[in-house]
Amino acid sequence: MKQLLSIKLILLLSIGILGLSGSASADTGKLIGSLVDLLGVTESQAEGGAGAVFRKAKNNMSSSDYSQLLSALPGIDSLIDAAPAVGGLAKSASSMFGSSSGSAGGMAALTDSFNKLGLSPDMINKYVDIILDFAQSEGGQQAMSFLKNALL
Numbered sequence: 001m002k003q004l005l006s007i008k009l010i011l012l013l014s015i016g017i018l019g020l021s022g023s024a025s026a027d028t029g030k031l032i033g034s035l036v037d038l039l040g041v042t043e044s045q046a047e048g049g050a051g052a053v054f055r056k057a058k059n060n061m062s063s064s065d066y067s068q069l070l071s072a073l074p075g076i077d078s079l080i081d082a083a084p085a086v087g088g089l090a091k092s093a094s095s096m097f098g099s100s101s102g103s104a105g106g107m108a109a110l111t112d113s114f115n116k117l118g119l120s121p122d123m124i125n126k127y128v129d130i131i132l133d134f135a136q137s138e139g140g141q142q143a144m145s146f147l148k149n150a151l152l
Contacts, residue, residue: 028075031134039126044082045117049127051083052113056106057150069146072139084116128152 028050035046054076058066070076086109111121128151136144 027073027138028079030138031079031131034130034134035127038130039123041119041123045119047079047082048084048117049114049119049123050131051079051081052110052117053124053127053131053151055080055083055113056110057147059106060150061146065146065150069135069139069143072143073135084113086112 031050032043032046035041035050036043039046041049057069058080061069110124114121114124132144132148132151135147
């Protein structure tokens with residue numbers, strides 16, 4: 001009897017722990033679903049493209065602002081990890097022009113990432129619009145403002 005109770009307790013604790021660890025990326029699941037549904041892209045393209053947009057924003061934000069954004073939108077770091085690595089001319093342009101939000105280097109890196117995903121550069125603005133809507137609905141006005149200021 002004690003053994004059965006112990007097994008049930010361990011099982012309940014395991015489910016609780018898994019539920020907590022899974023909730024950090026559950027918010028980004030909504031975003032990926034929206035990108036797939038609204039833009040007709042694959043899940044991999046949605047994750048990589050969103051990650052590239054978040055990476056650009058992160059590069060243009062103070063660490064304090066990014067920490068607040070990450071608190072409001074847990075899981076975006078995993079999307080950044082899913083973004084294609086930037087290399088070649090885009091990396092050179094980014095180094096030459098810096099990473100300010102209006103820089104040619106930042107846009108070159110974003111365009112390079114989208115190209116590697118098989119997405120045309122005109123998709124960038126569509127991704128940004130959906131991501132900003134997501135940030136406002138899931139993280140509030142402040143999260144959306146941080147992103148908007150870093151991207152536009």
